[in-house]
Amino acid sequence: MTSVEHNLQTPELAPARPVLDQDWRRIARFGAIGALALIFISLTDMPDKLDGRMIVEPLLSMGYFSLLWVPFLFGNLVTREVVLEGMVAHRKGVRELLAGALVGLLSSLGLVVLIYLLDTRDLSEPLVNWNSDLHTVLTFGEGNGYGMGFWIAVCVGLGLLGGLFHLLPRLVVQPLKAASIVVLGAVVLESALNDLSEGFGLESLFESLFKKGSDRGGLSVTGALVLAAFGFAWVFVLNAQVAKGKQVFQQAKERNRSATMTVSSVVGVALVLILPMYLGRLTNDLLVNVGLFLLLALGLNIVVGLAGILDLGYVAFFAVGGYTAAILTSPSSPGFSPELSWSVAIIAVVGMAILAGLFIGAPVIRMRGDYLAIVTLGFGEIIRLTVRSDWASGVTGGAQGILNIPNADVFGLFSFKGTDPQQMLYLVAAFCALAIYVSWRLENSRIGRAWMAVREDESVAEAMGINTVNAKLQAFVVGAILASFSGAIFAAKVGSVFEISFKILISIVILVVVIVGGMGRIAGVIAGALVLIGILGGPNxxxxxxxxxxxxxxxxxxxxxxxxxxxxxGLIPNVRRSRELHQDEFLQDAWLRKQVDEDEAGGEGEVAPA
Amino acid sequence: MTSAMRHKAAPRTGVDWFLFFLRGLLLGLVTVGLGAFVLQQIDPANPVTEWLNPGASRLSWDAAQGLIVSGLSQGAMYGLIALGYSMVYGVLGFINFAHGEVFMVGAMTGMITANKLDHGGLWESNFVLAILIAVAVSVVCSTLTAVVMERVAYRPLRGAPRLIPLITSIGVSFFIQNTSAVLLGPGAKNYPRLPEGLSDRIGIGPLEIEGKKLLVLVVAAASMSALWYLVERTKTGKAMRAVAEDKEIASLMGIDVDRTIVTTFAVGGAMAGVAGILWGILFGSVTEFTGFLPGIKAFSAAVVGGIGNLGGAMAGGLTLGSSESLAPQLILEPLGVTGHTQLKDAVAFLVLIFVLLVRPTGLFGERLSSEDRT
Incomplete structure (x- = not known):
């Protein structure tokens, strides 16, 4: 048996490394960063402001959680060992625990110093959160000594725990992780779960998990334990089942691709059709926002993710869609007010988006990537400033905006009321479905491949006979159309448009959504929009x-x-793109793998460095 | 193959014609606007002016010199910020989007120091010493911000694809902006009142300059010459130029490339810190978004002057500052655009687009490292 095969079964461990000077330096560095992080988080007033939201009712609030993760994470990271392929990890032992505890101690000193200074100095002049409230939160109102002692003890304990995670076997770590994810997930989704349980008549289930009558929310202790147990069970029982189900699905998918695709899309559509009826107003409204940003993100995904053009003025197309729809449908738009129905206006919106895409795209596509970013940003600001100015106020309403935008009316058949989130959700979902379908078809088409070629290497793409200018312009235009749809729906939803809704900030938030989700991958963008816009919220x-x-x-x-x-x-990466980004590692892995193969073929059975 | 050769070889496409048309349009707009302005200056009652901009009056020399001076002083400030963009682009080949935020940190810490000194009474009793202390503090803070930023966010990304550090810098910029909003509270914060003497007008040749604007020009000129001395006459400057030219060869010559890059960030940060104080003197208040627009304008200034070219950055700043202050009056108003001063920022971006369309290498030529030139 070669040692390679042996490696796959039970990881062989090298004897523990001796403690070196650099280890001490590492501990000092992590401790210092931890201390600074704790001070920074305290001064942002997160502990105080987030104290109003509980995780587990009397025990832990989000405010304290915002501090507690620091010593744990740094205590864990300080002894993290990157094991390269073909290398052997070192044996873990007391040193991991000690290092974790030391890092915890050092970072707690940050809070100790802060508590002392809060008590003795008044720095509230520049720092707005420097007040006695923060001191009370940090010391639990029990005096400096108590607070300092508490934080030292807790940070050392958590650092120790972080170090301990290296020693525990996978069989313990995995369920612990799952349990904490389930608990935190439930807390984050609390209001959505509340809505859902009301819709389905499962209030009793909700109330058994969450603390009743608490204005700060949060799970009850038993609820948390039940959920944690569920997390444990997930790993031990359900994980295997899910994996099996996945495998069956994969096999079925390979056997009959189109049928499984149809089934899954039918299930998806049914879910989108049925779910809004059971959700409350708040959750529906939240999902409408997610949908609007998803539409924007899908468009930007085509521009940035597929064609590799960093467009920072993407919000301009959102504005074009919003203002075109507003001017054409609202009875009170100044200057020009044809009062068309929304469905007719949307055709004009597409036309305007194409024009805007060509107009902004044509001058910039020959520029270097980073110049392009700044110039598109400039175009975004130019459009916003022009719309706001008195000069254009005859058409756009200037700073007063355009009010009284009627409901989205589709050829007299349906009318989607802007104030009813449930109806808007159907409208947004329909457009998102369209956008997903278009992105999916485009990605695997001739033009999608042309975009990816342009993204990877423009000169090579040109040499391969791709008209790079046209390809980039097409990406711009498709992105512009999707963004303008979002703008038109936004106008109908809010019932008014103002230039402040179209700040550059929005471009950046959409970019974050695309990047965090996974550039160039539809599932990634959807996940990004759900996680970021759904949980943290959009700019406004x-x-x-x-x-x-x-x-x-x-x-x-x-x-x-x-x-x-x-x-x-990103979270859900596009395979090809991730390979581009990690080219070095891929090459190294490939090289190592080749070496291993050669070694095996030679029958020597030794992996190069051990 | 240079881009000029490729342009000659390729047949004109729709995009080329569009660009040709766009350049013509922008040039035509400038010419017609200036022409209308000249007519308006000769006689506000001529038929062209009556048609374009009824009720126009001549621009008095007093108003004009006010515009010129404020354009120049703002331009000098943009120039100081632009130096940071230009140097980092020259060395690392990416736009450090967060440089505007370094400037904002300078203005912010300057505001805090100035207010503390005002409380202590030093601001009133010895203004020169007080402003020197404020400059020192804000330069130190800006430099630190720039250096930490490089260490945390950009050094791990050496050699990554070009757009990655750019996106990172957008994130850094966002983070610093919101850190300021959360730690120091959102909204505008005021500098203490400047001494009376600084708002007096001082006559220099044909121009009468407000004292504070003169101060801004003098400080900018002094910092610029200090920078010029550092880059052109010292060993550190030589190392910086070498690294900008070719990192690999520079490291073969025994230059510590990482350290030189840190120095570049530090010098750019120091210049931004000085610019931050100048902002405080000129406008008297600062918000967490102060860094955004001036930052982008300063980058535009760096491009206008030719990126990587330090003299160009300063000249570009002055060009951009004066055109954004003069163009609304000289070009837009004679064309009958109402509320032309609202379009000041749009003019700055239009200048950037115009320069990139007509002369992408900037007015004074760009100086980039060998790998960025392609």
């Missing part, structure tokens, strides 16, 4: 975690940086 729209509204843009920024550094391919 609240999400499920409405307490986070003050912090969501901060989180968006941090998330964008973190994704780019750690996982540029």
């Amino acid at each position: 729209q609240p999400g499920l975690l409405s307490e986070f509204s003050e912090f969501k843009l901060l989180i968006y920024g941090a998330l964008l940086v973190w994704m780019m550094l750690q996982r540029p391919e």
Whole structure:
């Protein structure tokens, strides 16, 4: 038996590495970053503001959770060992625990210093959150000594726990992870679950899990335990079942591709048709926002994800759609007011979007990628500033905007009331379905392949006979049309348009959605929109975690940086794109694999470095 | 094959004709606007002006020099910010979108220091010392921001595809903006009142300059010459130029490339810090979004002057500043555009688009590293 095969069965461990100077430096660095992170989070006032939302009713609130994850994560990361393919991991032991505890101790010092300073100094002049409320939250109102002792003990404990995670076998870690995901997921989805349970008449189930009559929400202790047990069960029992089901589905898919596709899309459509009836007003409204952003994100996905054009002024097309629909349908639009029905206006919207796509696209497509980004951003601002100015106010209403936009009326057959989220959800869902279908068909078409070729290497694509200029323009135009649909629906939903709804901020949020979800992959974009817009909320729209509204843009920024550094391919990556981004690793893996094969063929049975 | 050769070889497509038309349109607009302005200056009652812009009056020299001076002082500020964009683009080949935020951090910390000094009374009693302290603090903070940013967000991305660091920098910019909003509270915050003497007008040749604008011009000129000395006359500057030219060869010559890149970020950050204080002197208040528009305008200035070219960045800043201050009055108003001052920012972007369409390498030529030039 070669050691390669042996590796696959039970991981062989090298003896523990001796403790080196660099380990101490690493601990010091992680501890310092942890301390700074704790101080930063405290000063953003997250612990105080998020204290109003509980995770488990009397025990833990989101406010304290926003601090507690730090020592745990850093205690875990400090001893994380990257095991390359063909290398052997070191044996874990007390040093992992000690390192974790030390990191926890060091990071707790950040809070200790902060508590002391909060008590003795007044820095409220520049720092708005520097007040006694924060001090009370950090010390539980029990005095400095109690607070400091508490944080030192808890941080050391959590750091230790983080280190402990390296020692536990997979069989324990996996269920623990699943249990915490289930519990946190339930807490995050609390209001949606509440809505759903009311719709289906399952209030008793909801009330048995969540604390009754608590204005801060949160699971009851028993509820949390039940959910955690469910998470455990998921790993031990259901995981295997799900994997089996997946396999069956895969096989069926291979055998009869079109039939399974039909079945799954029918199921999807049925779900979208039925679900809105059982959801409450709030959840429906939330899903409408998700749908609007999904439509935008799908369009941007074609431009950025498939054709590789970083369009930062994408919001311009959203504005074009919104304003065109508003001007054509509203009776009170200044200057020009034909009062068309929404379905007729949408045709004009498509026309305007094509024109805008060509007009903005043509000057920029020959530019270098980064110049293009700035110039499209400039176009986005130019359009917004023009719409706002007195000069154009004869048509666009200037800063007063356009009011009284009627309901979305489709050829006199249906009328979707803007104020009724349930009706709007059907409208948005229909357009999203259209956009998904179009993206899916385009991705696998001749033009989709041309886009990907342009994204990967423009000169090579040109040499292969692709008209790169036309391909890029087409991407621009398709993206513009999808965004303008979203704008037209937005206008009908809100009943008014103002230039402030079309700030550059929106472009950036859509970009975050596309990138976090997974550039170039439809499922990724859908996941991104659901997770980010649904949970955190859009720039002006609240999400499920409405307490986070003050912090969501901060989180968006941090998330964008973190994704780019750690996982540029997104949550649900596009295979080809992720290969492009990790080319070095792929080459290295391929090289190692080849070596292993050669070694095996030679019968030596030794993996190169051990 | 250079792009010029390719253009000659390829037949004209629809896009080319469109671009040709667009260039013509923009040029025509500028010419017609200027022509109408000249006619309006000669006699506001001539038929063309009556038709285009009824009720027009001559632009007085007093108003005109006000526009020129404020255009130049703002332009000098843009130029200082543009240096950071230009240097980083020259060295790393990507737009550091978050540089505008470095400028904002400078303006913010300057505001905090100035207010503290105002409380202590130093701002009133010894303005020169107080402003020097404020400049020092904001330069230190901006430099630190830029250096930390490079270390955390950009260094791990060396060698990544071009768009990745750009997207990262958008995230960094977003993060810094919102950090400021959350830590310091959203909304505008005011600088303390400037001493009386600074709003007096001082006559220099034909121009009468407000004291604070003169101060801005002087500080900008001083920082620019200090930077010029650093880049052209010191060993560090030589290393920076070498790294901008070719990173690999520079490292073979014994230059620590990473350290030089950090220095580049630090110098750019320091310039942005100075610009931040100048913003405070000019406008008197700062918000968390202060960095956004000036940042993009400064990048436009860097492109207008030719990216990677330091003198060009300053000249581009002055060009952009004065055109954004003059163009609404000189071109848009004679054409009968109402509320032309609202379109000031749009003019800045139009200048960028115009320059990129007509002369993509900028007015004074770009200086890029060997791998970015292709």
